[in-house]
Structure formats: C-alpha cells, structure tokens
Amino acid sequence: MKLAESGTLADLMASGKGRLDQREASSMLADIANAVQYAHDRGVLHRDLKPHNILLDERGQAMVGDFGLARWEGQESTMSVTLLALGTPEYAAPELALGRAPSAAADIYSLGAVFYHTLAGHPPYRGANPAGTLTLAVEGRVEPLTQHGIAEDLWQVCRKCLEPDxxxxxxxxxxxxxxxxxxxAGAAVSVRRLSPTEKLRRVVRRNPMVTALSLTTALALVLALAAVVVADRRVLGYERERGQMAGRLAEERLHTARLAQVELLLxxxxxxxxxxxxxxxxxxxxRKPEPGLRELAVRALALGDFVQREGPTVLPRRFSLPPGTTEAMSRSSQRRARLLPLMTTETWCKS
Incomplete structure (x- = not known):
C-alpha cells in the first residue's frame, strides 16, 4: 500500500486558506470519483467519505482510505447511528437519517459534500448538532457556491451530487x-441550471404533505374569492336592474304626465x-312611439288653433273674418260668433 506522505485532504485545507483553487479541487475530486467508481464496480460502498479519509501521496495525488465502515452493496447496517456516533453527519446522505439502506448514491452525495467543502471552506450543512445537520440535509437548503465566486458549472455539478432525492x-x-x-478541459458539462418547473416538481416530491396542505389552502382561498366576486357581481346586477326599473318607471310617469298635458291642452x-x-x-x-300619440296628433291637427283678438270675439284662425267684416256684422251674428268656440270638431268639419 502506498504511503500517504502528504497527509490528508483535511490537513491540506487547514494549512492553507481553508479551501482549494477551483481547478485544483476539481482535478482532485475527479481522481477521487474514479477511485470510488472502482470500488462500486466491485460492489463495495465506502459510506464514510470525508476530507480526513482522502489521503495524499508525495505528489499530491488523492487516494481513498479508511474503509472501516465499508459494506457490500445491499448489506444491512446501522449506518445512520454510526455516523451520528462518529460525529461526521456533514458528509452523510440525508436518506441514511431516514433509515434507508446505503447505496452508491450515498457515496456520490458524500463526494459532493467533500467537493463543496474544498470550494467553500466548510461543509454544505452545519447544524447545532449531528441530528440538526442531517435535518438540514433532508430539507436540501444549501448556500450556492456562486456566492463564493465559484463558477456556475461547478456549482451545478456540486448541486447535483447534493440533491436530497x-x-x-x-x-x-x-x-x-x-x-x-x-x-x-473547457468543455460543457451535462448539468444545467434547474428551471422553475423542475424546482417546483422537486419541492412537491420532497414535501408531499406540506404541498398538499398548501394546495388545499390555496384552493379554498381561490374558491372563497370566487364566491365573493360572484356575490358582488350579483349585487351589482341587482342594483343596476333596480336603477333601470326606476328609470323606466320615471320615464313612464313622465310619458303619462305628457299625455295628460296634451289632453288638457286639447x-x-x-x-x-x-x-x-x-x-x-x-x-x-x-321618446316612446305608440299608437295613442298618433291619435292625439290627429285630434290636434283636426282642431283649429284659436286666436284671441281685441274684444270678446274668439274665432278659429282658419275661419277668421276679413278686415272690416266684424263692424258690419249684426248683433245676432256677433252673438253666434261668440258661441263658435263651444262647437265640437265634428261641427267644424260639417260646416
């Protein structure tokens, strides 16, 4: 077995600024991933990948060591309890805290946690105690590496390793x-930034009960708002209809008053x-055309318009006497002329 003369990855980060350069960290993690894949191909799960278990030779070449917690894939174990006892939950996959059997995906999560530590200078999740750290990992709320000046592609690679699911x-x-x-090599990576739809899908899948409660509450609010809007529209419709009825009633009363006025004038x-x-x-x-108005118009047209002249004589305009005729009329004729306004329309038509 090779001698790790340069100590561990944890020693390397402690001797510097607490983190590595982006290219150095990426190259080292690529070598570690290659070694982990070699173990997985032979059915071995490491289960305790962390900076203290990454050994470095005299050239700085990374090697994976300490297989003390390693198990064959599919073998039952009490991994979560062991991690809590050892105090290394910062690099443990969240499904282990839920009692699930370890898998190759758990080692990939640990690789992502180690990668995050080398780039940010600290693990992705740090709780008040081991159980709190595993709870944060289950929720999947991690600070983006881009806030530490790390390239977007590297953050997306690290994020994919740290997915709670x-x-x-x-x-x-x-x-x-x-x-x-x-x-x-300057080429594109296979991981892309999550779309809003994909983020929502993962949140729903991760928190089904909370999502169901939220959707139920939102649906109830929408239905209540819809009921208020419908009721408000009905009230407005009733008010508008009542206003229209009041307007029609006022118009009808005005129309009736006008007809009465015409009858009075005639x-x-x-x-x-x-x-x-x-x-x-x-x-x-x-305003309102109706047959009754036509009858009133005919009556008005058939009735001569009366003119008041000097003296008591009142004659229809169309039957006004020529100038000088009034003086020549006899008293009896003048008396008959005074009775003319009392005659009906039919009398005028017959004469």
Missing amino acids: PTDRYNTASELELDLRSWL SSRRAGQRTRALEIVRESWH
Missing part, C-alpha cells in the same frame, strides 16, 4: 468524473294650445 443525483461516480474533466280651447300640444306629442313620440 437519490434519483436526482449522478447515476454513477464516473458520470461525476466525466463532468469534472470536461470542465477542466280640451282647454285656448289660443296657441294646439301648437303646444303638437310639440309635446312630437317630443313624446321621439
């Missing part, structure tokens, strides 16, 4: 190695009343 991580350690070496037999009656009939016709 094992199915969202890299399928194998070799896929992680390939993305890291692609970034070192029966008054005063001078100028026929013209006024026709004007009212015309205005009423524009």
